Amino acid sequence: MCHLGVGISHLLEAKIKQHYSDIHILACIGKASIDEFLKNNKIDFIISTVSLDEILIPYVVISPLLEGKDKEKLNQFVQQIEETQESRREDNKKLSKLVRGDLVHLGIEIEHPYEVIEMLGNTLYQKGLIQKEFIHSALNRERKSATAIGENIAIPHGDPNLVIQSAIAVAILREPILWGNDYVFYYIFVSYFKRGSKS
Numbered sequence: 001m002c003h004l005g006v007g008i009s010h011l012l013e014a015k016i017k018q019h020y021s022d023i024h025i026l027a028c029i030g031k032a033s034i035d036e037f038l039k040n041n042k043i044d045f046i047i048s049t050v051s052l053d054e055i056l057i058p059y060v061v062i063s064p065l066l067e068g069k070d071k072e073k074l075n076q077f078v079q080q081i082e083e084t085q086e087s088r089r090e091d092n093k094k095l096s097k098l099v100r101g102d103l104v105h106l107g108i109e110i111e112h113p114y115e116v117i118e119m120l121g122n123t124l125y126q127k128g129l130i131q132k133e134f135i136h137s138a139l140n141r142e143r144k145s146a147t148a149i150g151e152n153i154a155i156p157h158g159d160p161n162l163v164i165q166s167a168i169a170v171a172i173l174r175e176p177i178l179w180g181n182d183y184v185f186y187y188i189f190v191s192y193f194k195r196g197s198k199s
Contacts, residue, residue, distance in 0.1 A: 134162035146180020
């Protein structure tokens with residue numbers, strides 16, 4: 001990315017392709033196009049020649065000349081991204097053990113995050129996994145701060161003292177919805193853990 005998405009960013013693209021065969025470049029764009037691009041594309045990170053404001057996607061600013069210090073900065077940045085993704089994969093493996101087929105909702109059409117929380121909360125309540133008050137607790141938590149964590153995932157949660165049995169309810173949306181400052185495209189994981197659970 002650069003100011004206009006031409007010239008400078010294409011120069012940087014050529015240099016990155018020359019030195020980093022394992023980085024797949026999706027596009028070269030201008031700064032003004034970033035919001036629209038992020039709504040329609042799933043990316044891991046941004047390499048930019050200009051500073052970015054209010055961007056939740058990880059990004060690094062380097063020179064289009066890709067000099068030695070820029071390579072070092074980019075190497076450290078990519079390593080951090082890989083470590084973060086590996087950590088999330090391990091977390092997802094642990095979480096998947098708590099997901100049951102009867103707690104998964106596919107192709108849901110919902111317009112507001114709170115509706116998702118209420119729907120999944122009611123599913124868990126009807127299965128006898130949480131106390132009814134847990135849903136209100138999760139909604140209050142969400143009002144304080146949105147629980148979107150990036151990667152198109154949100155993890156709402158409430159008071160663990162209101163959990164009867166540890167479980168996770170999952171909603172996969174048909175269309176993306178805005179969750180805080182981030183768009184949650186397809187996957188919303190709502191996790192409920194009982195304090196002291198060995199899970």
